[in-house]
Amino acid sequence: MALVAGKLVDIFGTNAIFVSYGVLVGLNVLVVQLFVQDIPAGPETAQGARRISTREWLADLWKIEPIWMLVNLLMYGLSTSLVENYLNVFLVQDFDNVPKVILGAATAVMCTFEIPVFKYIGDLWNKRGFSLVTVLWASEFVMVFRCLLYAILPRSHPWLVLLVEPLHGLTFAGVWTAVVEYARRLSRPGTEAKMQALISGIYFNVAFAAGSLIWGFVSQLPPAGIGFRRSFLLATWVQVSGATLGGCYKGFG
Template sequence: MINQTVNQIDRLATPDGGSMGGARLAYFCYFAAMAGFMPFLSLYYAQLGLSASEIGLLVGIPPVVTFVAAPLWGGLADATHRHKQILSGAVVSAMLVVLVFLVARGLPLLIPVVVAYALFSAPIMPLIDNTVLAMLGEERARYGRVRLWGALGWGVVGTVGGVLVDWVGLRVSFLNYFVFMLILLLIVLRLPVAQTSIGSRFWQGARSLFAEPQWVVLLIAIFCSGVAMSITNSFLFLYVDELGGSRTLMGLSLTVATVSEVPIFFYAERLLRRWGARGLLAIALLAQVVRTFAYALIPAAWLILPISLLHGFTFSAMWSASVAYASELAAPKGLMATAQGLLGGVSMGLGGVMGALVGGLVYERYGAVALFVAVGLVALAGLAFFVAAGPGATEQSRLRPRYPG
């Protein structure tokens, strides 16, 4: 039954009857699984009686594990040429580990579960991305429109997940993850998973990139943004809970955020032509500053909804611009794949763990308002440094944006 449904959606989504519909559905299911699970995990930890600093520790583990494990998984896949087996095995393992959350109690038992979950989750998105890019071939510019299906999955299930958590309780979020990952597994087994290299020469290329001063400037700015994003993702719903907000409101805020993503992703190429990668990145950093300070000032929980509209800039524009700018800096060295891996590692890895760990300590000692004021200052420092340390006229001409149209 499920397989027949996947076949029907695949044919509808792809006029030529190929596999791109399955790729779209893969993104939808993966982010649907995450939307109904990850945003509510901090609330689940709090329900178990963990402190804010303990929650910060648990939330900070996955970025570190992913930063280390993703290149290792990629290297293993390249060395064995078993990309599909590793991807499907990772999906199955992540599904099963998530169920263990339901029986683990206390920090000592939860830590190994979180480590295992992060370890098995690490290769899933890189291998899916690698497959989609290989399927697109020379039409890689269409990647953003395929990736949009992930945003749709996040937005739709975010709201439904919030309603279900209100009705049934937080444990239903684990079932949501399991069901959508099961559908993802069925899709992955049908996809022509690419066996092109995703893990070779990563660290050698990273050392070469650090010789470029503007690359270091970009990473510092992206690190500050990653800290702000991590704190928002990890502690916003705890703050909304303090303000009396419902789980339905939390889920609705995910949908509002996703709606704001869609036009930015869709028109990203046009925005890059208008502002350039560096200009659009500066605008996104400014939006990050406004968003975090706004959270500190809200007197009522429902105000997270209009603030969530800034997510389109703080995530979609931020990611589109940073990916484009990183490509500009890395293209002369032939290290674009390495640049994208390092960009994600610094933003979601190092920035993610710093935001989670330090954020938990600040939240526990000083409260949510102080936390969002502090992270607003971090984001402001990142913006100020990015603008002040920009390239000179000669460097700007060398890094002139290269976008068609």
């Protein structure tokens, strides 16, 4: 739909974004109301394990594995928020005569390459013996490579960004699937939902909010900021720090 929306914006202007969004959300709500039914709790959930108190849960978090996971996730979210939230602004600002359909096409390519990664990356630790830390380390260094590519893209060839976007499969789906599995393994029975809510909040809310604010100032054109290309280079250093942390950590997988 992002690809279609990009073309609609080229034809009808930016109002096409809000009209199409409203129509699609309305259709989604209709589908939910008509076809999605509540699923009763299974026997295990209904009976439940021993209830874990908040104090016990917080004590579980104050250990090396959860602390490493949360700090690494925070650093990764800070660096990736530049790409996730400002890529379209970068394309419009730093390239010549960018049609809006490129913006939609970039999102379409990103989402397309998420699908196979979400489906198959679990085989790396379930069937092939790779540790979760190894998968995280490798995927995070792919983000380093991705940011470097953004920094050197020629201004006269904005379509080349579509050759970079397949990396999103690993830099989002790969990292996120591994983190979700990591959090599941760290959770005691009865605390799984809390842990998943915690990692989602840190990544999508705390890290993205802080990163968006920081990069919003840093990526401004000089002299107010350093511009997008230098911001991508700076993001590589942030990400190298996080990926090195993941690469140096041993003993959990």
